[in-house]
Amino acid sequence: MPPQPQADSIMKFIDEFRDADMARGVLGQIRRQSRRQVRLMEFCGGHTVTIMRHGIRQLLPDTIEMLSGPGCPVCVTANADLDKAIALAANPEIIITSFGDMLKVPGSRSSLQQARADGGDVRIVYSTLDALQVARDNPDRSVVFIGIGFETTAPTIAASIKKAEEEGIGNYHILSLHKLCPPVIKALLDSGEVKLDGLICPGHVSAVIGSRPWEFAAHDYGIACVVTGFEPLDVLLSVDMLVNQIEQGKPTVEIAYRRGVTPDGNLTAQNLMHAVFEPSPAAWRGMGTVPGSGLTLREEYERFDAERVFDIDPGPTVEHKGCICGDILRGVKTPPDCKLFRTACTPERPVGPCMVSSEGSCASYYHYGSI
Amino acid sequence: MEASEDEKILLAHGSGGKLSHDLVEKGFVPSFDNPLLSRLDDSAVFEATGRLAFTTDSYIVTPIFFPGGDIGKLAVCGTVNDLAMSGATPLYLSVSFIIEEGFSFSDLSRIVTSIQQATDEAGAKVVTGDTKVVNRGSADRLFINTAGVGAVADGIDISGSNARPGDRVILSGPVGDHGIAIMSEREGLKFSSPVKSDCAPLNHLVSEMLQVSSDIHCLRDPTRGGLATTLNEFAAQSGVGIVIHEEAVPVRDAVRAACEMLGFDPLYVANEGKLVAVVAPDDAERVVGRMKESRYGADAAIIGEITEDHPGKVVLRTTLGASRIVDMLVGELLPRIC
Amino acid sequence: MCLAIPVQIKSIEGSEAEVEFGGVTQKISVLLTPEARLGDYVLLHTGYAISVINEEQAQETLRLFEEIERLAET
Numbered sequence: 111m112p113p114q115p116q117a118d119s120i121m122k123f124i125d126e127f128r129d130a131d132m133a134r135g136v137l138g139q140i141r142r143q144s145r146r147q148v149r150l151m152e153f154c155g156g157h158t159v160t161i162m163r164h165g166i167r168q169l170l171p172d173t174i175e176m177l178s179g180p181g182c183p184v185c186v187t188a189n190a191d192l193d194k195a196i197a198l199a200a201n202p203e204i205i206i207t208s209f210g211d212m213l214k215v216p217g218s219r220s221s222l223q224q225a226r227a228d229g230g231d232v233r234i235v236y237s238t239l240d241a242l243q244v245a246r247d248n249p250d251r252s253v254v255f256i257g258i259g260f261e262t263t264a265p266t267i268a269a270s271i272k273k274a275e276e277e278g279i280g281n282y283h284i285l286s287l288h289k290l291c292p293p294v295i296k297a298l299l300d301s302g303e304v305k306l307d308g309l310i311c312p313g314h315v316s317a318v319i320g321s322r323p324w325e326f327a328a329h330d331y332g333i334a335c336v337v338t339g340f341e342p343l344d345v346l347l348s349v350d351m352l353v354n355q356i357e358q359g360k361p362t363v364e365i366a367y368r369r370g371v372t373p374d375g376n377l378t379a380q381n382l383m384h385a386v387f388e389p390s391p392a393a394w395r396g397m398g399t400v401p402g403s404g405l406t407l408r409e410e411y412e413r414f415d416a417e418r419v420f421d422i423d424p425g426p427t428v429e430h431k432g433c434i435c436g437d438i439l440r441g442v443k444t445p446p447d448c449k450l451f452r453t454a455c456t457p458e459r460p461v462g463p464c465m466v467s468s469e470g471s472c473a474s475y476y477h478y479g480s481i
Numbered sequence: 482m483e484a485s486e487d488e489k490i491l492l493a494h495g496s497g498g499k500l501s502h503d504l505v506e507k508g509f510v511p512s513f514d515n516p517l518l519s520r521l522d523d524s525a526v527f528e529a530t531g532r533l534a535f536t537t538d539s540y541i542v543t544p545i546f547f548p549g550g551d552i553g554k555l556a557v558c559g560t561v562n563d564l565a566m567s568g569a570t571p572l573y574l575s576v577s578f579i580i581e582e583g584f585s586f587s588d589l590s591r592i593v594t595s596i597q598q599a600t601d602e603a604g605a606k607v608v609t610g611d612t613k614v615v616n617r618g619s620a621d622r623l624f625i626n627t628a629g630v631g632a633v634a635d636g637i638d639i640s641g642s643n644a645r646p647g648d649r650v651i652l653s654g655p656v657g658d659h660g661i662a663i664m665s666e667r668e669g670l671k672f673s674s675p676v677k678s679d680c681a682p683l684n685h686l687v688s689e690m691l692q693v694s695s696d697i698h699c700l701r702d703p704t705r706g707g708l709a710t711t712l713n714e715f716a717a718q719s720g721v722g723i724v725i726h727e728e729a730v731p732v733r734d735a736v737r738a739a740c741e742m743l744g745f746d747p748l749y750v751a752n753e754g755k756l757v758a759v760v761a762p763d764d765a766e767r768v769v770g771r772m773k774e775s776r777y778g779a780d781a782a783i784i785g786e787i788t789e790d791h792p793g794k795v796v797l798r799t800t801l802g803a804s805r806i807v808d809m810l811v812g813e814l815l816p817r818i819c
Numbered sequence: 820m821c822l823a824i825p826v827q828i829k830s831i832e833g834s835e836a837e838v839e840f841g842g843v844t845q846k847i848s849v850l851l852t853p854e855a856r857l858g859d860y861v862l863l864h865t866g867y868a869i870s871v872i873n874e875e876q877a878q879e880t881l882r883l884f885e886e887i888e889r890l891a892e893t
Contacts, residue, residue, distance in 0.1 A: 121738055121841045123825035123860060123872060126881055130800045135888030156822065165803020209865070236668060237866025239848060259865075262823065266867040269850050314823045317862055317870040342801055343884060350887075368876035370862055376870050379851040457811035468744065478805045671844045738841025744822050 123369060127341030136346040137169055144173045144353045149305060151441055153295065154312035155182030155469025156340050162478035164342045170349065177304065178474075180294060180394065180439035181312055183258045183287075184211045184467035188393040191287050192217035193424035195256045198285065198416060199230035205248060206232040207241035208256040215463045218428035222256075238270035245274070245282040254416045257284045262314040264288045264405055265379035268386035271407070271414050283416040286405055289392055291315050292323045293403035297394075299331050304441045308334040308352035310345070313367045318383075320375025321365050328361040339367035386411055395463065396436020435462035438471050445475040452476065488586040495580065495614030504612060508589070512597045517573070517608040525608035527573065529632065534569035536560055537628035545592070545622055548662045549677030550753075552625055553592035557599035558682045558753060559704070560629040565684035566700040566756065568639045568691060569631030571605040578612045579624040592623070603682035605629070636695070643698035644719035648787040649765035651758040653686065653772060654679070654780040656708050657736040660750035665739060676735045679777075681754030686775045693771045696761035703757055706810040707749040711757050712795045713809040723795045725785030725807070748797075749810045759787060823864035825872055828857055838863065 120126075152158055158178045161167060167176055180186050196217050199206045206222065213223045213234065226232040231251075235241050238255060245253040257267045267284055274282040291312060298304065311324050316337045327333045334355035338348035347366045355361055365371050383405075392404025407415040416422070432450050437443040445451045445464070455461040457473060464470035493500040510519055517525040538559045545552040557574065564571045576596060580589070600607055658679040665676060683702065690697060699719070703711040708730070716723045732740075732747045740747050754777055760768050765783055772778030795807040826838035826845070834850040838861070845863075849855050852868040861868035 120734070121741060121825075122827070123877055124741065126877075128800065129884070130802070132881075132884040132888055133801050135884060135891045138891040139887050162805065164799050164801050165805045166801070168803045168805075169801060239866045262864055262869060265851055265869070266848075266865050269848065269867060314862065314864060314869065317823070347880070347884075366880075368880055369873050370870055372873075376851060378853055379869060382851065477808045665843075673839065673842050673844060735842040738843050741824055742840060742843060742845075 124341060127339070127343040129343065132343055133346055136343065136350050140174075140346070140350050140353055141171050143350070143357055144171050145357060147173050147175070148307040148353065148356050149175045149177060150308040150310060150349065150352055151177045151179045151304070151306050152310040152345075153179040153181040153291065154310070154315070155185065155467065155471075156314075157181075157310055157312070157338075157345060158471060158474050159469055160340050160342060160345050162474040166342065166345060174349065174353070177306070177441040178438070178471040179441055180298070180397070181260070181291065182439075182464070182467050182469045183260055183263075183289060184215055185435065185439055185463040185470045186289060186394045186396070187212075187215070187258060187287055187463065188395050189218050189429060190393060190424060190427040193219075193427060194417070194422050195285055196220050196222060196225050197422050197424045198254050198420060199225035199232050200228070201420070203252055204231070204420070205244055205251055205253045206230065206256065207235045207244055207253055208232065209236075209258065210234045211467060212256055212258060214460065214466045216430070216460060216466070218425065238267055242270055242273060242279065242282060245279050249281060252281050252283060252420075254420075255282070255284045257286045257288050260289055260291050260312070260315045261318045261383070264387065265318060265376075265383045268382045271386050271411055272382065274414060275411075280413075283414050283419055284407070285416040286387070286407060288387070288405040289394065290389065290403050290405065292319075292326070294394060294397065294400055295327060297397060297400045297403070298440060299327065299333070301440070306333055307356050308336070310348050310352070311335050311337040311363075313337060313339040313344070313370060316367070316371045316375065318376050318379045321363050321371055321373050322375075324363045328363050332361050334361040335363040337363070337365045337367055337371050339370060394439075396439045430461045433462040435464045435472075438464050445472040448472070490580050490582065490584045490586065490589065490614055492582050492614050492616070495612055501612065509593060509610065512593045513600070513607040515606045515608065517606065525573065527608070529572070529630070531635065532633040534564050534567045534631040534633050535628070536563040537626065538563065539624060539626040541621065541624050542663065543621060544663070544666050545588070547666050547678055548675045549658070550680040551592055551595050552623060553595035554599045554680050555753060556625040556627045557596050557603065558680050560627040561599075561603045561605060561682045561684055562702045562756075564629050564631035565682075565687040566639070566702055567631070567633060568637035568687065568700070569633045570688070571603050571629055571631045571684050573608045573630045574600060574605055575628045576607050576610040577626040578610070579620050580612065580614045581620040581622050582614055582617045584622055589623075599682060603684055637691070639697060639700050641699050641701060641715050641718035644715050644721050644723075644759045644787045645698065646721060646787050646789040647762050648698055648759045649762055649783050650712070650723060650725060650785040650787065651760055651765060651769055651772070652708065652730065652782055652784045653683070653756045653758075653778045655731040655733045655736065656703065656752055656755060657732055657740060657747040657750035659753040660707070660745075661736045661739045663751075664743060664745075668743065670739060670742065672735055672739075674735065676733065676739060679752055679754035681777050683754065683756055683777055686756070686772065686777050689771050689775050690758065690768050694760060694764040694768050696764045697758055697768070698761065699757075699759035701757050703752050703755060705751050707747070707751060708757065709748040709795065709807045710809045712807065715757075715759060716793050716795050719787075720792050722788040722791040722793070723785060724788055724798060725795065726798050727800050729782055729784040731780050731782055748807060823862040823869060825860050826863045827860050828855060831855070831857055836868070
């Protein structure tokens with residue numbers, strides 16, 4: 111047995127939600143309740159990781175089919191957009207700052223990691239706070255932060271823009287590749303490609319936007335919705351609640367992650383996000399352009415917008431033949447359906463982002479696949 | 482080694498002339514203090530009988546000073562441990578420095594002291610070496626290469642290809658300390674009690690283990706790539722399956738917390754003072770018992786077993802009772818936001 | 820979505836806070852959670868607190884799990 115942690119040194123609000131006995135209890139309840147065949151989608155890549163890492167698919171009854179959705183901001187960044195970031199990296203005046211997740215994702219011809227090997231100044235940062243510091247430390251060069259992420263992350267980028275404005279930092283810019291979740295769920299449902307009975311809604315996006323934005327899915331599309339967190343118990347509880355809604359025939363939006371999410375969400379964060387950004391059309395890998403699903407800097411902040419300040423020539427966009435990341439992101443295919451999976455496309459030599467992102471479906475299947 | 486606070490290494494220190502000789506004679510030799518080295522011949526000549534083990538490694542870690550050690554200690558322990566994992570008693574080491582011009586003497590002095598202390602603890606001797614100095618920008622402060630020779634007693638046959646179904650998998654202590662100590666220096670994570678690198682020479686631990694069992698089939702230290710990668714290597718080399726139990730793998734709370742923060746899985750984080758052993762089932766408890774009495778094996782535990790199922794694959798039984806594959810590390814661990 | 824972990828606020832100064840998680844301490848921004856107070860737990864994402872954790876609700880959820888476990892045994 112490993113050394114037992116002291117009561118005051120456990121990770122509070124994490125460890126308690128990994129309790130194996132409680133998990134067995136919830137699984138038992140799911141099995142007792144689940145009668146009809148249902149198809150549930152976990153939107154969020156983080157939920158896919160939890161499910162795969164703990165082997166939750168194996169533990170659920172056969173009546174429940176789980177599909178992975180497009181909630182991986184790295185995976186849904188289109189090649190054309192990534193190519194812009196890579197083109198900026200080739201500019202010797204520019205320091206690129208980026209979250210680590212983006213580094214190895216293949217664009218049309220290259221990647222940020224490759225751009226760094228080719229001499230570009232590409233730095234991994236953990237926070238926009240770090241990127242701002244790089245800007246302060248390098249006043250004679252321009253810093254571009256590659257802004258990816260959903261509504262969880264967008265407010266933090268908005269905060270950094272406000273800080274830059276406040277301090278008069280003139281060499282800080284962002285390339286906004288941010289995306290919004292509810293519009294893409296709507297587009298997915300409108301496409302009619304996937305028939306869903308229930309949706310596991312993203313927990314930290316909802317900590318910011320609240321649970322109300324998901325109501326359209328329940329009211330207009332009849333889909334059961336539960337917002338949940340990222341520990342195994344959170345995910346199991348959401349499945350239990352979804353099955354319950356579906357068996358009762360009463361789709362609605364419920365919150366399983368009550369410690370983190372409220373119906374209205376974080377208004378300070380939302381207001382800041384809206385003050386700095388406005389919705390715009392955005393290209394989602396595999397889904398084309400989805401109206402109102404991206405974020406663009408408002409006119410009064412255009413001096414911080416890398417796309418408006420720099421001349422970016424990303425070159426022609428190339429989609430890799432045989433890559434079905436788009437289909438996988440829409441839940442229409444699973445990684446084993448892809449001809450390239452494990453053959454031409456591996457984490458060491460990824461063809462598409464689903465294999466290289468730590469949250470991508472293909473990466474999860476590859477690393478945590480069942481025997 | 483005496484030097485003023487500001488003295489820096491110059492290109493001339495590596496050129497073979499007076500400054501080089503001074504550096505070696507006044508700097509390195511007194512620290513390593515042994516008859517073979519003091520002769521300062523072009524090579525160290527020694528007698529040896531029986532089988533020998535020989536290994537080399539280069540060390541390029543950044544930062545060069547970290548909680549629990551430095552690049553010098555790492556350079557010795559890494560090579561000593563490679564010898565120990567073959568069941569060899571470490572005898573002689575070489576130490577080669579590639580130093581970036583402008584490196585401070587006092588830092589070099591600290592590192593040389595670390596090397597001496599680690600070598601002494603292992604019971605080995607540094608008998609030969611080399612120093613080169615390169616232009617600023619041509620090396621990241623300091624690179625070290627060490628090579629080591631050790632003696633392998635008769636009858637010892639330890640190899641990654643010797644694992645057999647039924648064998649038990651033993652881990653000498655909590656995983657992830659070194660990688661987290663390094664990452665936290667780099668990422669500026671502060672701890673209320675800092676996570677220290679577990680960097681340590683393991684040859685004495687191994688010799689204790691060999692005293693209580695002649696059925697130790699495999700030994701390896703899970704360095705870069707972590708425990709997961711080492712287990713995958715065993716599975717592939719031996720053509721067997723391995724099952725490990727999530728609950729049984731020891732991880733310090735602070736390491737678990739740092740891994741959560743950075744988005745790492747402790748199974749993939751580097752260690753520099755741990756070993757994984759594959760031991761015949763009848764000897765497993767006895768070996769663990771002996772390890773627990775040793776300085777670097779206090780938290781030793783059986784974490785799994787070898788099976789004939791799913792050959793070449795490592796499977797984890799999760800705390801929830803499901804099973805999933807544990808793959809090898811691909812690429813490097815990058816901190817993630819998602 | 821997105822990695823966010825529950826950390827406890829040990830000190831606050833303006834929009835900066837020092838937080839602690841399993842023995843790790845870090846300086847973060849609480850600009851997005853102006854209602855956060857000393858001792859509160861917040862969800863930390865890329866250097867910013869994005870939400871204050873409702874401890875009562877956390878306990879409620881755990882009680883729910885205990886209840887489910889109990890029902891299973893009857």
